[in-house]
Amino acid sequence: MSEIESFFKSAFSVDNVIFGFDGSELKVLLIQRGAAPFKGKWALPGDLVYPNEDLDTAAERVLEQLTGLRGVYLEQVKAFGAVNRHPLGRVITIAYYSLIKISDFAVTPASFAQSARWHAVSEVEELAFDHNEILATCLKRLKHKVRTEPVGFELLPPKFTLTELQQLYDAILNLPKKLDKRNFRKKILSMNLLVELEEIQEGVAHRPAKLYQFDREKYEQFVAEGFSFDI
Amino acid sequence: MSEIESFFKSAFSVDNVIFGFDGSELKVLLIQRGAAPFKGKWALPGDLVYPNEDLDTAAERVLEQLTGLRGVYLEQVKAFGAVNRHPLGRVITIAYYSLIKISDFAVTPASFAQSARWHAVSEVEELAFDHNEILATCLKRLKHKVRTEPVGFELLPPKFTLTELQQLYDAILNLPKKLDKRNFRKKILSMNLLVELEEIQEGVAHRPAKLYQFDREKYEQFVAEGFSFDI
DNA sequence: CGGACTTATTGTTAAATGAACACCAATTTA
DNA sequence: TAAATTGGTGTTCATTTAACAATAAGTCCG
Numbered sequence: 001m002s003e004i005e006s007f008f009k010s011a012f013s014v015d016n017v018i019f020g021f022d023g024s025e026l027k028v029l030l031i032q033r034g035a036a037p038f039k040g041k042w043a044l045p046g047d048l049v050y051p052n053e054d055l056d057t058a059a060e061r062v063l064e065q066l067t068g069l070r071g072v073y074l075e076q077v078k079a080f081g082a083v084n085r086h087p088l089g090r091v092i093t094i095a096y097y098s099l100i101k102i103s104d105f106a107v108t109p110a111s112f113a114q115s116a117r118w119h120a121v122s123e124v125e126e127l128a129f130d131h132n133e134i135l136a137t138c139l140k141r142l143k144h145k146v147r148t149e150p151v152g153f154e155l156l157p158p159k160f161t162l163t164e165l166q167q168l169y170d171a172i173l174n175l176p177k178k179l180d181k182r183n184f185r186k187k188i189l190s191m192n193l194l195v196e197l198e199e200i201q202e203g204v205a206h207r208p209a210k211l212y213q214f215d216r217e218k219y220e221q222f223v224a225e226g227f228s229f230d231i
Numbered sequence: 232m233s234e235i236e237s238f239f240k241s242a243f244s245v246d247n248v249i250f251g252f253d254g255s256e257l258k259v260l261l262i263q264r265g266a267a268p269f270k271g272k273w274a275l276p277g278d279l280v281y282p283n284e285d286l287d288t289a290a291e292r293v294l295e296q297l298t299g300l301r302g303v304y305l306e307q308v309k310a311f312g313a314v315n316r317h318p319l320g321r322v323i324t325i326a327y328y329s330l331i332k333i334s335d336f337a338v339t340p341a342s343f344a345q346s347a348r349w350h351a352v353s354e355v356e357e358l359a360f361d362h363n364e365i366l367a368t369c370l371k372r373l374k375h376k377v378r379t380e381p382v383g384f385e386l387l388p389p390k391f392t393l394t395e396l397q398q399l400y401d402a403i404l405n406l407p408k409k410l411d412k413r414n415f416r417k418k419i420l421s422m423n424l425l426v427e428l429e430e431i432q433e434g435v436a437h438r439p440a441k442l443y444q445f446d447r448e449k450y451e452q453f454v455a456e457g458f459s460f461d462i
Numbered sequence: 463c464g465g466a467c468t469t470a471t472t473g474t475t476a477a478a479t480g481a482a483c484a485c486c487a488a489t490t491t492a
Numbered sequence: 493t494a495a496a497t498t499g500g501t502g503t504t505c506a507t508t509t510a511a512c513a514a515t516a517a518g519t520c521c522g
Binding site for chain 4: 413418435437438439
């Protein structure tokens with residue numbers, strides 16, 4: 001085998017940290033491995049990248065095969081390439097995370113076959129490969145991202161209350177003290193990115209809250225004018 | 232060829248955006264390609280990753296072979312993996328940037344053979360492959376990093392004046408207005424990360440400035456106590 | 463040696479932002 | 493109709509940021 005050929009003995013994969021929010025906790029969608037290596041262990045959904053497939057496309061494919069969802073928020077985070085990270089050969093992986101509305105997740109044939117399940121991020125145990133490290137890196141990135149860009153809304157239904165939005169931030173940031181309710185509302189409303197709807201919350205056993213919607217067009221316009229999101 | 236084998240027909244490389252600072256401009260170290268593809272074009276230094284080599288190690292190797300330097304600041308930024316980014320096959324690349332003291336760069340045999348040269352970041356023209364995009368991404372990352380972690384010092388000699396430090400920030404951030412001198416000095420000194428030396432600048436045709444040194448130990452101690460760098 | 467030149471050094475004020483904090487309102491349910 | 497639950501709202505003080513200019517220290521040249 002020529003030297004140059006030896007470089008082509010390796011492969012690359014994508015792994016996708018799929019985040020969801022159930023109203024109180026940040027969740028991650030994991031699959032239980034049905035085959036060696038790490039058979040029976042929970043792992044991040046991922047796959048080898050096809051020879052004629054862009055990295056981003058591969059990450060989208062992994063997501064769609066598992067959840068049936070397309071066009072959701074997806075961001076590349078980092079390549080993980082320790083020599084021995086994969087027991088069967090040299091495989092580096094490119095880590096992505098995506099944000100989905102947890103209610104949109106329906107069990108697909110693929111997810112059924114792989115016994116996919118939501119796990120609270122705070123309670124994830126030992127995963128296959130270096131997936132704990134990947135998850136930690138993606139979570140760290142998400143914590144930063146959610147404060148500097150309005151990506152949190154990707155995890156909420158289109159109509160939400162301010163309390164729900166704050167609970168989302170509390171769940172993701174997981175700070176020693178929860179955010180202050182009055183200050184949070186003041187800040188988010190002062191950005192003028194939320195549209196107050198005519199509707200109110202239904203089916204709750206207490207005073208119902210107003211519903212809001214995120215106005216993406218306004219956000220993009222503000223950004224063009226130099227605005228930057230910050231919580 | 233079995234399907235699984237087809238995944239092992241690809242390779243991965245690292246490319247390294249090596250930044251330097253000459254006192255007034257932010258520079259990047261480029262090499263002129265001596266062979267096809269893109270023969271004669273300027274490109275980022277990079278190489279295929281050896282089969283038994285970690286990604287970070289490969290990036291360090293590329294840097295050392297070109298500059299002779301070890302142990303310098305190096306950070307992975309992103310994987311670039313468009314299908315057709317490399318004309319000779321499927322090669323994805325992991326982009327890194329590193330920060331070196333420009334005076335430490337001595338021409339090594341490797342850099343001589345490749346005609347390596349510093350280019351002002353603002354004047355870089357069309358590079359080989361997708362290297363303009365990689366450079367832009369790394370520059371963006373550096374701009375962010377330099378405001379939130381004390382990595383700027385990696386580009387300066389161990390002893391520097393406050394004006395030199397500010398010029399570095401101005402050069403990297405390239406803001407419409409330069410930073411305010413009084414505010415900048417107030418802010419950086421208030422962090423208590425700089426040690427004022429007994430020495431002053433020499434060989435300048437005007438009032439010489441005091442020399443300072445970055446105190447990394449203090450920084451690490453402060454971080455452990457919850458401090459976060461911010462300019 | 464003195465004057466011109468160049469860069470170094472320093473502080474105040476006003477405006478904006480961030481942090482801390484508690485009560486009344488609206489609705490459901492028993 | 494009372495109790496329980498969550499929704500909604502303002503003020504004050506401390507901190508941070510932004511804007512701004514005059515004097516000091518050294519070199520150079522005549």
